[in-house]
Amino acid sequence: MLVRILLLAVFVGFSGVASADDKKADKPKSDPPGLPLELKITGKTTKYTLDLGGLSADDFKKAVAAAGKGKGRAPAPPVVDLTIELKNTSKDTVQVWSKGDPVVLTLELKGKGAMSAMPLVPMTLEFRLPDGVGVEAGKTLNFPLKSLAAGFRGASQLSYWTEPGEYELVATLKTGLMPIPKGAMDNGDGYGIITLTTPPIKLTVEEKK
Template sequence: MNTTACPPRRALPRLVACLPVLATLVLTLAVPAEDRKPEGAKADPASTPLEVRITGEQRTFELEPWMIKDVENAIVAAREYEDPKMESTPTLDHTLEIVNTGKTPVEIWTEGDPFVLTLTLKGKGAVNLVPRRAVRKEFISPKAVRLAPGESFKMPLRSLQSGFRGEAHYAYWKEAGDYEITATLRTGVSPAPEGAEAGEDGFGMVTLTSAPFAVKVELTK
């Protein structure tokens, strides 16, 4: 005699009706994190007709054991010393691209003190350091380039050392894993976008943020 319990017949339609909802929930939870689209590029103010991008073919980097010790030394130097000699950051062979996404020509500062590019690293083993620096008093005036609609300005990215005058921000990875590099650019644009802070000579100060550039770091033996 079969003694297996079965749900009452009246309960079956309710159970069947719930199955699509349960299946949808399972499928949603099963989507891996790496399949989610990264956050896109941003501009502040939003009316700025420019986009900044990180481009390059290399997506995988090697981390040797001695490099981990260098990162530890850099952490100590940034914390304890004034104007320290920092360890070299990981090298890059990439490009920063600033694109005019608008319908009219613009001028943008690409050099000088008001042009500040910061490369920020995110990931489990990411280290971002801002050491105390003695800043030279003289002001380095900005220089501008003109970009037609759709035209871009490109500059090489050689390492994860960046910030004011290229020596204010140091980024390192101290373990293997997945990381994201994000470029944040503070510069001036003419004509000044609506809502931009006033700069020199009719330029407006804007902040451009790139979409994260995903890389993978592998530990060598």
């Protein structure tokens, strides 16, 4: 009887930890912590149709894997209709980098058929300076996401779903914030380097009819 009670207590304890972890995962994250900005993904649609470009699932997966090794051309990533929303949760206007090479959005797709690749992409060598914009208190700065292409200049990281099912997508944005928040690295131009991460958004991929 005592053993049963102890096992039940342990189970309940672990259940509580898992529940707390799940709730934590559903909240926006920032580095450094406590920033007056929150990042989330919204979408006009969260249901998409699987399109492998005429390839079988096995051939498509092989093409993605080969592209990640610099062999062959990467398949086009899935087309989506999503928006990355950066919200100013403070009571004051802040300046945020909206574009430029230091601004990098990365994606993490989770699911049974999720794959990603970092193909070799030719790019020009000039450095594109960051451009700061004002975001008023309570307002948002939107970054449209039209495909699962991200990374440096929106092209160095490609994510794929390779079969129907349920997926979760998380976005992480590296950018600059003025005034410089506590704990952020000063870039020398009045901005602090920060990283924001969204809660996951659930996406459904259906078989093409």
